[in-house]
Amino acid sequence: DSGVTQTPKHLITATGQRVTLRCSPRSGDLSVYWYQQSLDQGLQFLIQYYNGEERAKGNILERFSAQQFPDLHSELNLSSLELGDSALYFCSSNKRVTDTQYFGPGTRLTVL
Amino acid sequence: DQQVKQNSPSLSVQEGRISILNCDYTNSMFDYFLWYKKYPAEGPTFLISISSIKDKNEDGRFTVFLNKSAKHLSLHIVPSQPGDSAVYFCAAREAGNMLTFGGGTRLMVKP
Numbered sequence: 001d002s003g004v005t006q007t008p009k010h011l012i013t014a015t016g017q018r019v020t021l022r023c024s025p026r027s028g029d030l031s032v033y034w035y036q037q038s039l040d041q042g043l044q045f046l047i048q049y050y051n052g053e054e055r056a057k058g059n060i061l062e063r064f065s066a067q068q069f070p071d072l073h074s075e076l077n078l079s080s081l082e083l084g085d086s087a088l089y090f091c092s093s094n095k096r097v098t099d100t101q102y103f104g105p106g107t108r109l110t111v112l
Numbered sequence: 113d114q115q116v117k118q119n120s121p122s123l124s125v126q127e128g129r130i131s132i133l134n135c136d137y138t139n140s141m142f143d144y145f146l147w148y149k150k151y152p153a154e155g156p157t158f159l160i161s162i163s164s165i166k167d168k169n170e171d172g173r174f175t176v177f178l179n180k181s182a183k184h185l186s187l188h189i190v191p192s193q194p195g196d197s198a199v200y201f202c203a204a205r206e207a208g209n210m211l212t213f214g215g216g217t218r219l220m221v222k223p
Contacts, residue, residue: 043213045210
């Protein structure tokens with residue numbers, strides 16, 4: 001158990017819908033990162049937050065957004081969903097940005 | 113453009129033998145490299161890492177080698193055990209914190 005929690009574990013929705021994925025970092029960790037893993041591919045970095053502020057952006061679509069709240073949990077919002085958005089979404093956290101990132105168990109999103 | 117590549121999607125090894133997983137990168141600005149292991153239905157688990165100023169790092173049965181001139185790193189597992197069967201991702205970090213992952217190699221260790 002990495003100490004990073006993600007909910008829900010599974011999510012099935014339809015095209016055009018909007019969903020919210022939630023991540024709670026390890027106790028004391030200030031940074032949260034979001035990654036997308038499409039079928040049999042590596043993890044693609046989406047976005048990073050540090051202590052409530054956006055720190056870095058990767059290959060994140062404009063339909064996707066995220067935020068980190070004062071209690072340091074983070075939410076990833078995916079809107080106008082398309083079939084190609086079906087993937088595993090992982091979050092990770094660390095205390096200092098140079099520390100090892102520890103990953104949550106992921107949310108499997110299926111868009112029908 | 114894939115900056116981190118794992119060219120072998122799968123590898124099968126007999127229990128007790130050595131497993132060698134390879135990873136190539138193109139970005140010379142990467143200064144830190146990591147290996148993660150991933151079981152089905154779980155998130156990636158950190159395994160071992162190496163700084164670009166070193167060429168080898170060892171932790172028990174796991175050793176990572178870095179060849180900067182070739183932009184190549186490898187993970188050696190000796191001896192391999194059936195519980196090592198998983199998908200292994202190499203990842204590289206540029207000055208900062210964003211990780212760039214390879215596509216993964218599925219290791220199967222046969223009893």
